[in-house]
Amino acid sequence: MVSTTPTIAYGKHTDLQIAALGETGFKSDPVKRFDDFEKSGRLAGLHGVVALRGGRIVFERYFDGNDMTWGRPLGNVRFGPDTLHDIRSVTKSIVGLLYGIALEEGRVPALDEPIIEQFPEYSDLASDPQRRRLTIRHALTMTLAMEWNENAPYTDAANSEIAMEQAQDRYRFILDRPILAEPGRGWIYSGGAVALLGKIIEQGTDQSLPEFASEKLFSPLGIDTIEWIRGQDGKASAASGLRMAPRSLARIGQMILDGGRSDGRSVVPKSWLDQSFQPAAMVDIGWPGMHYGYLWYVGEEAITDRTGTYGERFIAAIGNGGQRLFVFPRFDFVLAIATGNYDSPDQWRAPAALLYEVFLPSLTAT
Template sequence: MFKSSRRDIVLQIGAVLMTGAISAVPEAAAKPNTAAAAGFRSDPVPRFNVLQASGRLDGVHGVVAMLGGDVVFERYFPGQDWAWGRDLGHVAFGPDTLHDLRSVTKSIVGLLYGIALADKRVPPIDDAILDHFPEYVDLRMDRNRSRITIRHALTMTLGMKWDESLPYTDPANSEIAMERATDRYRFILDRPILGQPGRGWIYSGGAVALIGKLIEKGTGQSLPDFAEKALFAPLGISGMEWARGSDGEASAASGLRLAPRSVARIGRMILSGGMWDNRSVLPKPWLDQSFQPAALVDIGWPGMHYGHLWYLGEALIHGTTGSYGEPFVAAFGNGGQRLFVFPSLDFVLSITTGNYDSPEQWRAPAAILSDVFLPSLTNE
C-alpha cells in the first residue's frame, strides 16, 4: 500500500466538521435578508451577524443558502480577488459576480461525465483509460499502467505519483508541472506507478484533466461548451468563464468561474435527484454512484470519504441528548470555495472566499456552516 499525498487546504475541513471547531468575516456589503429565517428552526441572521461582528471571517466574498428549493440567505462582501492568479484588485461582489471555484471545478466535471455517459458519448468507467488515448502507444505497452481505469481517475485512485502539497507557485507542484508540460496528458499518464490502482487515494488534478479530455473526445465539444449546453443552460446559469492553460486546454482541475448563486443551483439540482424545472438534467443513478465511498480508500481523515470527485462526510451536531453525524456531500476549492449539500436537511450552502493558498483558509467556511447554519437547521 502506498501513502496518499495530503492536501491540507482540502482535508482540514473534514477535521473541522468532525470536531465542531469554528472561526472567521469582513464588513457586509448587503443587509440581512428579511425572509432569511424562512424554513429554518431558528433564524440564522442573528448568528451570522454575531460572527460578522467578531471579525473572524476575513476574506469571505459570498454566501448563498438554499432551503427547500428557495434562496433563504444571501450575503456579499467586497474584497481583494484573483482569477487563477491574475490580480483583479478590489472587487465589489454581488449576485452576478463570477468567482474562481478552483477545485470545486473537479466535482462539476464529475457531473459532466455522468451526463455524457448517459448519452453514451463517453466510455464506461471500467474501461482502461489508455484504451482511449491511443496516441500513447508506448504507455499502453506497460502492463501495470494499462490496468488503470476511468473509475480510478474519478476516484483519484490511479496509483501514480502526484504531489499537490507544495504551493501552487512552486513549479514542482504536480498541477503546475502539468500546466507547463508540452503535452499535459502524456505528463499525467507517464507518472511513476506507486502501487495497485484502486488501493490508495492521492489527490490529483491530473486525474480530472483525463476525465475532462475524455468528455471532449467523446462529445466533440470543448469542455466549457459542453458544460454550458448540457448543465449550465438547463439550470438557467448564463454567466461562466473557464480558464485555459498556455496550451489552450481548459483546466478541468481548477479553471471554472461561476457566481455563488450558480453553484447553489447545482447543489439544488443534486438534491432534486438530477431534476430542474421538471426536467432531467443528470441521471439520478449517476449521482447515487458518485456519492458512494470508493472502496478500500482512506483519504487521511476519520469520517471523510471520496466518491466520484465529491467529498462525503458527516458534520458533527451537538444536541441536548448527545451528538450525531449529519451526512453531507461537498466540493472543496483552494481559498475556501465550498459547496455543501445536506440531503436529509434539504439544504445547500455555497461559499466563495479569497483566502487562496492560506493555511487558515478552511476556518471561514467552517464557521459559517457550524456556527450559523447547522444550529439554525437543527435547533441544537
C-alpha cells in the same frame, strides 16, 4: 500563460426565489450569529455566501475584497449576486457530473475501461501492463496510485498541477507519472486525473468541455454566465478552471437535492448521483469522517438535537481558497461559499465557521 474563455451567456431564466421573512425554515435566526462572526474577523476573506432551504434563498451576503483568478490579481472587487468567482477544485466535482451525463448518452467509455486505451497516440505508454490496469473508475475516485503532489503552493512548479500546465503535452505528462502502488488501494489527490477525464469527455462528445457543460448542465439549470480558464496550451482546465457566481453554484447543489432534475427535466441521471455520492474510495483521504466518491467528498456530521445524537449525511465540493459547496439532503439545505484566501493555511476557517457555527446550529436548534 493563462487565458480565459469569453463570458458565456445562456438566455433568460427565472432566478432563484428569495424566501419571505419568517419562512426561511431555520429553527433559529442565523443572521445575528453571522454578524457577530463577521465583526470578530473570523470570516476574513469572505466574498459571498448563499444558503438555500427548500429551493429558495434563505440567506445571502456579499463583501468587497481583494481577489485573483488563477494567481492573477484582480484588485479590490465589489461582489454581488452576479459576480464571477474562481471555484478552483470545485470544478473537479462538476466534471464528475459531466462524465455521468456523457456516460448516460453513450459518448464516453464505461468506468472499468482502461484509460490508456483512450489515448492511442501514446502507444509506448500503452505497452506497459501496469498502465493498462488504470481505469476510468480509478481516475474518478483519485485512486490511480500515480505520483502526484499538490501540497506545494499553486504558484510553484513543484506542484504537479502547475507542472502539468507548463508541460508541452499535459496528457503525456500525466500518463507518464510513476505508478507508486496497486491502483484502487490508495488515494492521491490529482488534478491530472480530472484532466484526463475532461479530455475523454471532449473526445467522446466532439465538443470542448465548456461547450458540453454549457449545453448539458449550465443552461438547463438557468446558469446564465460562467467563465472557464484555459491554460497556455489552450485547453480548458478541468481541474480548477471554472469561474461562477455563488448563486450558480447553489443551483447545482439544488439540482443534486432534486435528484438530478430541474424544471421537471432530468439534467444529471439520478443513478449517476447515487453512485457518485457513495464512498467509492474506501481509503484514508486524510480527513477524519470524510470519504471520496466520484470527484465528490461524502461525509457524516454528528448532529445533536432534542431527539439525541445522530449522523447527518452530507455531500461536499471543495476548492482552494475556501470555495465550498455543501449539500445536506435530509435538511433540504445547500450552502455555497466563495472566499479569497488562496493558498493560505487558514483557508478552511471561514467556511468551517459558516457551516458549523452559523448555519448548522440554526438548522438543528432545540
